[in-house]
Amino acid sequence: MIFVAVGTQFPFDRLIRVVDEWAAQHEVAGMAQIAGGEYLPQRLQWERFMTTAVFNQHLQAADLIISHAGMGNIITALEHRKPIIVMNRQHALGEHRNDHQLDGLAWMGQLPGVYTASTQDELYALLARRHELQVTPLAADARRQALVDFIDQAIRR
Amino acid sequence: MSDKPKLLAISSPGGHWIQLNRLSAELENRYQVVYAMPAALFTSTSLSERKVYAVTDVSADDKWRLIPCALQVLYILVKERPKAILSTGAAPGAVAIWLGSLLGIRTIWVDSIANVKQISRAGRLAKKRADVFLTQWEHLSNGEDILFKGAVL
Numbered sequence: 001m002i003f004v005a006v007g008t009q010f011p012f013d014r015l016i017r018v019v020d021e022w023a024a025q026h027e028v029a030g031m032a033q034i035a036g037g038e039y040l041p042q043r044l045q046w047e048r049f050m051t052t053a054v055f056n057q058h059l060q061a062a063d064l065i066i067s068h069a070g071m072g073n074i075i076t077a078l079e080h081r082k083p084i085i086v087m088n089r090q091h092a093l094g095e096h097r098n099d100h101q102l103d104g105l106a107w108m109g110q111l112p113g114v115y116t117a118s119t120q121d122e123l124y125a126l127l128a129r130r131h132e133l134q135v136t137p138l139a140a141d142a143r144r145q146a147l148v149d150f151i152d153q154a155i156r157r
Numbered sequence: 158m159s160d161k162p163k164l165l166a167i168s169s170p171g172g173h174w175i176q177l178n179r180l181s182a183e184l185e186n187r188y189q190v191v192y193a194m195p196a197a198l199f200t201s202t203s204l205s206e207r208k209v210y211a212v213t214d215v216s217a218d219d220k221w222r223l224i225p226c227a228l229q230v231l232y233i234l235v236k237e238r239p240k241a242i243l244s245t246g247a248a249p250g251a252v253a254i255w256l257g258s259l260l261g262i263r264t265i266w267v268d269s270i271a272n273v274k275q276i277s278r279a280g281r282l283a284k285k286r287a288d289v290f291l292t293q294w295e296h297l298s299n300g301e302d303i304l305f306k307g308a309v310l
Contacts (some may be wrong), residue, residue, distance in 0.1 A: 007171055007172075015161075072173075072176075072268055097218075103274040107273060111310065143307045143308045143310070144179060144180070148180055148183040154288075154289040155263055157263070
C-alpha cells in the first residue's frame with residue numbers, strides 16, 4: 001500500500017499523475033489525497049481532503065508515503081515511522097507561490113527516512129527500490145527540547 | 158490548573174500547525190495552552206481536551222480576510238488575556254503578534270523550518286513586533302534580533 005498526499009493549500013497534479021501511472025503499471029494499491037487537483041487517479045483510490053484522523057489512518061495503513069515537500073507530511077510520516085518520498089513543487093509550473101520547497105529539499109533528504117526527488121525519473125528510481133527505503137525512529141529530541149526550554153524561559157523572562 | 162500562566166498558540170493549518178503542536182505539547186504541563194487556527198478540519202486527534210478557537214484564514218492571495226481574522230484574534234486576546242502568544246506562522250500568527258504587542262502581551266515567533274533560505278514573508282512582518290524572534294536554522298540567525306535556539310526536528 002502506498003499513500004500519496006499533496007497537502008491542503010494547492011493541487012499537485014504532476015505528482016498525483018506520475019504516482020497513479022506508476023501504481024497502475026506495477027499493480028500497487030493505495031490512496032491519494034489530491035486537494036483541488038484536476039487529475040483524478042485511475043488506479044489509486046482518492047479523496048480531496050481528509051480530517052487528521054482519516055489522514056492518519058491512511059498513513060498507518062501504508063508502507064510508503066509519497067508527498068509534496070511539505071513539513072507537515074514529513075513530520076507526521078516520521079512520527080509514525082513511515083518512510084516518505086517527497087517531491088518539490090515548482091514555482092515555474094504554478095505549483096506554489098515560490099520555490100521554498102526546492103530550497104528545503106537538500107536538508108530534508110538528510111533526515112533519516114526522508115527521500116527526495118525533484119523529477120519524475122528520480123521519483124521512479126526511488127519507487128523501484130521502495131522495499132529498501134528505511135526509517136529510523138526520530139532522533140533524540142535534543143533540538144526540540146532546547147527550543148521548547150528557550151521559549152519557556154522567554155515567556156517567563 | 159488555572160494557576161498556570163495562559164499561552165495562546167496560533168498558526169495556519171498543515172505544516173505550521175504540526176510544528177506548533179510539537180512545541181506546545183511540551184509546554185502544556187507548564188502553561189494553560191489555548192489554541193487558535195483556521196478551519197476545524199485538519200485538527201489533531203487529541204484536540205477534544207483542548208480549547209481551540211477557529212479564525213478566518215488569510216494569505217497573500219486574499220488579503221481582505223485580514224479584517225475578519227484580526228477581529229477574531231482580538232476577541233480571543235481580550236477574552237483569554239494570555240500572558241504570551243506563540244506562533245509558527247503564517248499570516249494569522251503575524252496578525253496575533255501585532256495585536257498582542259499592541260495589548261502588551263509577550264509575543265514569540267518561531268519561523269517555520271520549511272524556510273531554509275530566508276525568513277518567511279509572514280515572519281518578516283511579525284519581526285517588526287515580536288518580542289522574541291526565532292529561526293530554526295542557525296545560518297539565518299544573526300545572534301541579535303533573529304535567534305537560533307533549536308528546531309522541531
